[in-house]
Amino acid sequence: MTVRVGVIGAGMIGQDHVRRLTEVVHGAEVTAVTDLDAERAATVAAAVGAWAAADGAELIGLSEVDAVLVTSWGPTHAEHVLAAIAAGKPVFCEKPLATTAEDCLRIVEAEIAYGRRLVQVGFMRRYDAGYRELKRVLDAGEIGTPLMVHCAHRNPTVPESYHSEMAAQDTAVHEIDVLRWLLSDEIVSAQVITPRPTAKRFEHLRDPQIMLFETAAGVRIDLEVFVNCQYGYDIQCETVGETGLARLPEPARLAVRSGDATRVAVPQDWKERFGAAFDVEFQEWIDTLAAGGEPTGPSSWDGYAATVISDAAVEALKSGRVVGVTMKDRPAFYAEGAR
Amino acid sequence: MTVRVGVIGAGMIGQDHVRRLTEVVHGAEVTAVTDLDAERAATVAAAVGAWAAADGAELIGLSEVDAVLVTSWGPTHAEHVLAAIAAGKPVFCEKPLATTAEDCLRIVEAEIAYGRRLVQVGFMRRYDAGYRELKRVLDAGEIGTPLMVHCAHRNPTVPESYHSEMAAQDTAVHEIDVLRWLLSDEIVSAQVITPRPTAKRFEHLRDPQIMLFETAAGVRIDLEVFVNCQYGYDIQCETVGETGLARLPEPARLAVRSGDATRVAVPQDWKERFGAAFDVEFQEWIDTLAAGGEPTGPSSWDGYAATVISDAAVEALKSGRVVGVTMKDRPAFYAEGAR
Amino acid sequence: MTVRVGVIGAGMIGQDHVRRLTEVVHGAEVTAVTDLDAERAATVAAAVGAWAAADGAELIGLSEVDAVLVTSWGPTHAEHVLAAIAAGKPVFCEKPLATTAEDCLRIVEAEIAYGRRLVQVGFMRRYDAGYRELKRVLDAGEIGTPLMVHCAHRNPTVPESYHSEMAAQDTAVHEIDVLRWLLSDEIVSAQVITPRPTAKRFEHLRDPQIMLFETAAGVRIDLEVFVNCQYGYDIQCETVGETGLARLPEPARLAVRSGDATRVAVPQDWKERFGAAFDVEFQEWIDTLAAGGEPTGPSSWDGYAATVISDAAVEALKSGRVVGVTMKDRPAFYAEGAR
Amino acid sequence: MTVRVGVIGAGMIGQDHVRRLTEVVHGAEVTAVTDLDAERAATVAAAVGAWAAADGAELIGLSEVDAVLVTSWGPTHAEHVLAAIAAGKPVFCEKPLATTAEDCLRIVEAEIAYGRRLVQVGFMRRYDAGYRELKRVLDAGEIGTPLMVHCAHRNPTVPESYHSEMAAQDTAVHEIDVLRWLLSDEIVSAQVITPRPTAKRFEHLRDPQIMLFETAAGVRIDLEVFVNCQYGYDIQCETVGETGLARLPEPARLAVRSGDATRVAVPQDWKERFGAAFDVEFQEWIDTLAAGGEPTGPSSWDGYAATVISDAAVEALKSGRVVGVTMKDRPAFYAEGAR
Ligand SMILES: [Mg+2]
Ligand SMILES: [Mg+2]
Ligand SMILES: [Mg+2]
Ligand SMILES: [Mg+2]
Known part of the structure; x- marks a missing residue:
């Protein structure tokens, strides 16, 4: 059909x-x-x-x-x-x-x-082969109870219309969703740290930003959002557990040895990386x-959670403080395994 | 439609x-x-x-x-x-x-x-992303004129019905096709070298075999065929040109650090590797x-060429000699760019 | 002589x-x-x-x-x-x-x-070949102005005598020194975040800890200190600049492909890693x-700075707050290039 | 003293x-x-x-x-x-x-x-950390009985005085020695295959050459000698055994991500690689x-063996044939463990 x-x-x-x-x-x-x-x-x-x-x-x-x-x-x-x-x-x-x-x-x-x-x-990241393998490894307990996640989300450049709040709302929102799913855990607070901004950006934009999230279970996530990194679209995710760590693979790319170096191309946009x-x-x-x-x-619930958490990150950016995530109780309708 | x-x-x-x-x-x-x-x-x-x-x-x-x-x-x-x-x-x-x-x-x-x-x-290898990137690099001249190709084709094990001639006919035939395509060149001779056989095989089988091919342009190809390597399905291809080399990427797999080592899984069969x-x-x-x-x-012509060349490899295995490939002239019908 | x-x-x-x-x-x-x-x-x-x-x-x-x-x-x-x-x-x-x-x-x-x-x-890290290459790349401007550094310092286990303050004083102190040197910059504040502790530790110890440092120039450093990571002695350092990033190499180790995976050993202690x-x-x-x-x-000044900064990290751990580093003015005697 | x-x-x-x-x-x-x-x-x-x-x-x-x-x-x-x-x-x-x-x-x-x-x-290769780890893995039986070794020895360029016989006598002689030692085995024959020569060489020189050696135990070695590869000094060695393979590590070098690629420098000469x-x-x-x-x-005996074997490779290059290595019996004085 x-x-x-x-x-x-x-x-x-x-x-x-x-x-x-x-x-x-x-x-x-x-x-x-x-x-x-x-x-x-x-x-x-x-x-x-x-x-x-x-x-x-x-x-x-x-x-x-x-x-x-x-x-x-x-x-x-x-x-x-x-x-x-x-x-x-x-x-x-x-x-x-x-x-x-x-x-x-x-x-x-x-x-x-x-x-x-x-x-x-x-x-779409929940459908990426690397994230799926990462979830399998986590769920199988191969690295023990997760304690920390180190992430980076880098874009080569963004247009002038991209503003500071979009770092959470449009960019980090992908990690927010995929980490909730990977960890089967909820994010409960957000903090945003602002490094020296890159000079290679429009004036109004705060870039890069380092977002710090805590989950209900106490897992700490640090996420570098850097949308003018110049060199490519680069997604990193390393999960550290009690007995080991697992790192998202780099995209499989040809190694070319010439000049005086070995060179492996970095994807240039999300279509290439997540097509x-x-x-x-x-x-x-x-x-x-x-x-x-x-x-x-x-689900809708995941969409709601992602919006609430990215709102908290925006508030954390503006206030410079740790901001608690205030979320409704998860309805039984959306319980894991419910449907 | x-x-x-x-x-x-x-x-x-x-x-x-x-x-x-x-x-x-x-x-x-x-x-x-x-x-x-x-x-x-x-x-x-x-x-x-x-x-x-x-x-x-x-x-x-x-x-x-x-x-x-x-x-x-x-x-x-x-x-x-x-x-x-x-x-x-x-x-x-x-x-x-x-x-x-x-x-x-x-x-x-x-x-x-x-x-x-x-x-x-x-x-199917002509449709693998890695081989396609390799062809793009070769065609673009990024490593100069190709001179040598080093390949390996390894399977974890084969059933008892697999016999020595199948190393060329069933296994190496994939490299034979993909290398003709990668190099836009024709294979003109074959030689087969037989290392000490692995003890982990059925008695009748000669495994591993090292096949040596020469192309019309003088490119030399060495191909290890090892169908009882035990550890996985492992396809390697490194092309060396006048100014550099390009190596087929390993499949993108999670790196897991635990125990006392970093571990990256190897595919276990061709369906996993070339799905x-x-x-x-x-x-x-x-x-x-x-x-x-x-x-x-x-094309049909490629199918014919692959059969003729693997026949030469079988004869080379049996005779221990360098065997010339005797192929008809390529019909204009199948000329590159003809259709 | x-x-x-x-x-x-x-x-x-x-x-x-x-x-x-x-x-x-x-x-x-x-x-x-x-x-x-x-x-x-x-x-x-x-x-x-x-x-x-x-x-x-x-x-x-x-x-x-x-x-x-x-x-x-x-x-x-x-x-x-x-x-x-x-x-x-x-x-x-x-x-x-x-x-x-x-x-x-x-x-x-x-x-x-x-x-x-x-x-x-x-x-001793200033004498490690990898850190020296990293400094050369930074000083040459190959990745532009540094903005962020992501570090990890992991030990397989520590004895019972190791207490929570030693994470800064004995462990992170190596990163504190080497980062001041790498960046030619001074650390001005510290914050410590405490993930869910690993169960594989003595009760009194807070492990892992994530330390956040800011430098005078605004570079943000995050450092995971995890002294019971179980799997090895693992030192990571990735510096992100305006135009690129540079990552400390893994120690050169044999790749062994057997079983169903490729395995690369991780050093087990600092003598092996920094010998x-x-x-x-x-x-x-x-x-x-x-x-x-x-x-x-x-120098003595570097020893003083490392102690003041690790003291700030200890205070940050205890207080849960961002703690400013209060340091004397650097004497001309110790100015870069002074002697 | x-x-x-x-x-x-x-x-x-x-x-x-x-x-x-x-x-x-x-x-x-x-x-x-x-x-x-x-x-x-x-x-x-x-x-x-x-x-x-x-x-x-x-x-x-x-x-x-x-x-x-x-x-x-x-x-x-x-x-x-x-x-x-x-x-x-x-x-x-x-x-x-x-x-x-x-x-x-x-x-x-x-x-x-x-x-x-x-x-x-x-x-000096017997003193390189990578080759020593490789020998340890082989001697410990971690990859089973060795069957094949794939090697490459590449130099960026050579001066005009370098002639075709030196590929065996001056260049391959390092692999000849280190492989005899790695395998605790003797080389008994040599064959040399000559790919299309690179245009980036002096006229008199045959470059690259592929040398094929057989050992007494039946191990087959293929060694690419390419002394005008342009891009660097590159030493590869992969040993394939009955249950796995072990590959010499690349030198530990910084990964720099900039432009649109990750770049790892290749050593440019033997002093850098084997210092x-x-x-x-x-x-x-x-x-x-x-x-x-x-x-x-x-030992002297190793020096003798290396000379006899590289002489056989020179004869194989000239004749185009498989050349047996004619060596005296190894004196008890030089037996393994004798002294
Ligand atoms: Mg989407
Ligand atoms: Mg097919
Ligand atoms: Mg020391
Ligand atoms: Mg020497």
């Missing part, structure tokens, strides 16, 4: 996922596309033989749409996700689930009210829907 | 490809399956809603079959491939194309007579057919 | 340095040894044909002693170093220079009063003295 | 060893120097307070010379070594022991007649002599 997907938001990410659903993933097709820019929607839709819907509401209502993919501008996410829930249709929402904790909670509540998981949030993870993420999502199941990936 | 594939041979490899075409690859479906074991064919077919054909001839003739996949026992390959050509249907044949050079040539001639490429041979390459191989094949194009992967 | 060294303290470290001066270093001999345990002093002295002196005072006064090596119990260091300065004899003091900042300052003042450098403190650095450290010290020069290694 | 060394041959290598004995090694001094160029001998001698002897004969006879170091032009080695044996003085001879097998044998016979080992040949091995080699030699023992390093 082919899953017919409607795509809300036909920007760069949306177009990439249209391509993925159309050319890579098995068992999916894109049947409708909408975008604030109607002309863009029409072009993208036409290329894959889909319907260009006037807006999200129309698209969600189409009988030719089995499932919804939200890749529009962040502040519009909540509205579309809620509409999809109201229509009882599965919805994959690129991060963030919503730009405020309140909106995330409204989605959580709507989904609980619906009584079945409909929402999956686009945290395969995106493919797996969407294939698993489609497979689950095709089988009539509930999505198994990051 | 969905490409409807008929599968001849429902053994382990056949079943894996049925799964791949059904669950992984975009734009394909399996519409017919046949096997010498009719019950097995029926089971595999039923699982994917395909027709269980009585034999290859029936399957190839079905109007519901757009393209044929041959994964039957090697000695039957030629017959099925020739039948598919006769029917004017694209055919993907797992290696070997045929078990004798003569049969390979018959296929080559039939395809030329048909006037359009129909055949692709299943040498992604198989996926890419089939996706590209299906994409090309869906677009109405001729296949772009390893 | 052979430099005749008198050794105060014939414990494990003292004996190792006696061996080093006697068997490894060129141009040195040990002519006197003393120890609180007179019998031990006699045994060690006899083995190398040296005089067993009654105490430090007698040893320092011997005409057969050109230079003094202090490897006694930490709290006695200051007394011996001051006595050596009073005698105008060069003195190499294992860390710490003194156990209190006040005593360190007394040494600094005595040395300034003497008018010439006599003291070198035993921070060569100790040899270089002593050879350079002896060479300088033989040439009539002032020592060029870590 | 200081060992007083007389040095015959004050060229680049001789001067480097004079420095090593004078500044690095413990327990040695250089008391006499001679050279065909008397002025050069005088300068080198004066710098270390040694006597400039008129020739080798005079130097060997001096009562101030306890041991002789021969670093003169290869063809003169035999004469000096024989003279040292005649004088009953220990002699360290840089490779080759002699330029002909006959001269090597004369030395072997003279030493046996003397009744005690006096001669050590300068094959520490030379230091250990000389320290052990001096220590043994100081203790009144016989040298334990590569």
Whole structure:
């Protein structure tokens, strides 16, 4: 059975996922596309033989749409996700689930009210082979009880529109999600330390930042966010446990020995680094829907938690203080193994 | 447009490809399956809603079959491939194309007579990301003119049915194909050196073997084939050029530091090592057919060349001498860039 | 000219340095040894044909002693170093220079009063090939202005006598010294974060600890100190600058592929990891003295700074707060390039 | 007790060893120097307070010379070594022991007649930490019975005076010695394969060459000798056994991530790569002599074997055939563990 997907938001990410659903993933097709820019929607839709819907509401209502993919501008996410829930249709929402904790909670509540998981949030790292092997090693106890995690998230450069709060909200949010999942633990506080800023940035931006998180179990996480590191897109994660440590592998790249050195290329962007993870993420999502199941990936609750924790990190950046994470109690609906 | 594939041979490899075409690859479906074991064919077919054909001839003739996949026992390959050509249907044949050079040539001639490429041979390494990066580096001249290639092909163990000639025919044949492609060069002679055999093998088997190949351009290749190395499936390839060298990367695996060492797992079989390459191989094949194009992967000619060269290696093993490769002139039909 | 060294303290470290001066270093001999345990002093002295002196005072006064090596119990260091300065004899003091900042300052003042450098403190990492290459890269600007340093200092286990304050005083003190030197910068504050403690430790000990330092230039350092990591002695240092990063190499060790993995041994103690650095450290010290020069290694001032900064880290551990480092102004006598 | 060394041959290598004995090694001094160029001998001698002897004969006879170091032009080695044996003085001879097998044998016979080992040949790789760890792993059976060894010996460039036979005699001779020692086995045949030559060489030179050796136990060795590889001095050695493989480590070098890649420098010459091995080699030699023992390093017999085997490789290069190594029976005097 082919899953017919409607795509809300036909920007760069949306177009990439249209391509993925159309050319890579098995068992999916894109049947409708909408975008604030109607002309863009029409072009993208036409290329894959889909319907260009006037807006999200129309698209969600189409009988030719089995499932919804939200890749529009962040502040519009909540509205579309809620509409999809109201229509009882599965919805994959690129991060963030919503730009405020309140909106995330409204989605959580709507989904609980619906009584079945409909929402999956686009945290693709859980689908990366390296992180999955890391989780397997942690869960198997191969390094004992985890005590610390050392991470780095580096981008070569960011555009002028990137501002200091995005370090938590847009960048660190990936580690926030993947670490909660890796550790099966919750983050309870955040602190942000600001090194001497790089001169290779726009004036308004605080870059790099070092974020310090504590989990309920007392694991300490340090995360370097450095979005103008110049040399590449570089993701590091080292988990230290009571009896050993496990380090995320570097991407497999050719070693070339020439000049007077051995040289191994560093990926230059997230598409290069996590392209395969995106493919797996969407294939698993489609497979689950095709089988009539509930999505198994990051949930509304995970989207809520990520927003609350990144808000705490933003407050920590502004205040210079350790900021406690204030989160609702986790509903039984989202308990591990619940669904 | 969905490409409807008929599968001849429902053994382990056949079943894996049925799964791949059904669950992984975009734009394909399996519409017919046949096997010498009719019950097995029926089971595999039923699982994917395909027709269980009585034999290859029936399957190839079905109007519901757009393209044929041959994964039957090697000695039957030629017959099925020739039948598919006769029917004017694209055919993907797992290696070997045929078990004798003569049969390979018959296929080559039939395809030329048909006037359009129909055949692709299943040498999956050309679709591995590492080999592709290696080819890019070579083609870009980043290490200068290639002079030598050092390779190893190691399996943890082989069953008793594996005999000494299979080291060339079944194992080294993958390097033979991928090196011809990497170097855009032809292999012109073979020599086989036999080290002290490992005690961890069946008595009749000569293992390991070191194969030495020379290309038309004078590149020297040494290839260790060691199919009872015990520790894993390990593929090494280092190309040395006039100004540098490039080495195939190790698979990206977690580094775990515990006990008193850092440990990185080695893949244990070819499915683990080349699984992604198989996926890419089939996706590209299906994409090309869906677009109405001729296949772009390893051709009948490549299948012929691989057989002739592995035959030379077998003769070299038996004789202990350097054996020249006697190959027909490459038809213009298969010239690089010809199609 | 052979430099005749008198050794105060014939414990494990003292004996190792006696061996080093006697068997490894060129141009040195040990002519006197003393120890609180007179019998031990006699045994060690006899083995190398040296005089067993009654105490430090007698040893320092011997005409057969050109230079003094202090490897006694930490709290006695200051007394011996001051006595050596009073005698105008060069003195190499294992860390710490003194156990209190006040005593360190007394040494600094005595040395300034003497008018010439006599003291070198035993921070051996400055003599490790990896750290030296790292300094060269930093000084050459190959990674731009440094912004952050990520470090780890791990020991397999520690004895019961090791207490929480020693994490700063005995363990982190090596990073404190080497980072001041690497960065040509001063540490101005310390914070200590305490992850969930490992269960594999004595009850009284807080282990691991994460120390956060800030330098005058705004560089942020995070240092994991984990002295019961179980698996080995593991020293990590990654410096991140405006245009790149440089990482201390792993020790060169054989890669052994067997079982189902590639395995690289981790050093098990500091002697294995820094043995060569100790040899270089002593050879350079002896060479300088033989040439009539002032020592060029870590100075009294460096010993003072290391003590003040590790005191701040201890206070940070106890208080849970960020603790500023209160240090005297650096005397011109110890300015970089001054001597 | 200081060992007083007389040095015959004050060229680049001789001067480097004079420095090593004078500044690095413990327990040695250089008391006499001679050279065909008397002025050069005088300068080198004066710098270390040694006597400039008129020739080798005079130097060997001096009562101030306890041991002789021969670093003169290869063809003169035999004469000096024989003279040292005649004088009953220990002699360290840089490779080759002699330029002909006959001269090597004369030395072997003279030493046996003397009744005690006096001669050590300068094959420094046996003192490299990596090769020593490799030998330990092999001897401990960690990879099972050895079956194959894959080696490479690459230099960035060689001067015009380097000719094709030197690939075996000057370059491969290091692997020939170290492999005999690693494997505790004897090389019995040689074959040389000549890839397409690099264009980056002088016309008269055959470069690269691939040498194939077989041992008495049936181990097969392939050795790439490539002395104009452009990018560095690169030594590779991978030993494959019945249950695993062990690979010589790369030198520990900083990883620098900048531009768009991670870069690790490659050593540029043998002094950089094996400097520490030379230091250990000389320290052990001096220590043994100081203790009144016989040298334990590569013997006259090893020097003879290396010459016979490299002669076979030269003949193999010229003839294009597999050439058997014709070696005398190993005298009991040189049996493993004999002395
Ligand atoms: Mg995402
Ligand atoms: Mg295949
Ligand atoms: Mg020290
Ligand atoms: Mg040598």
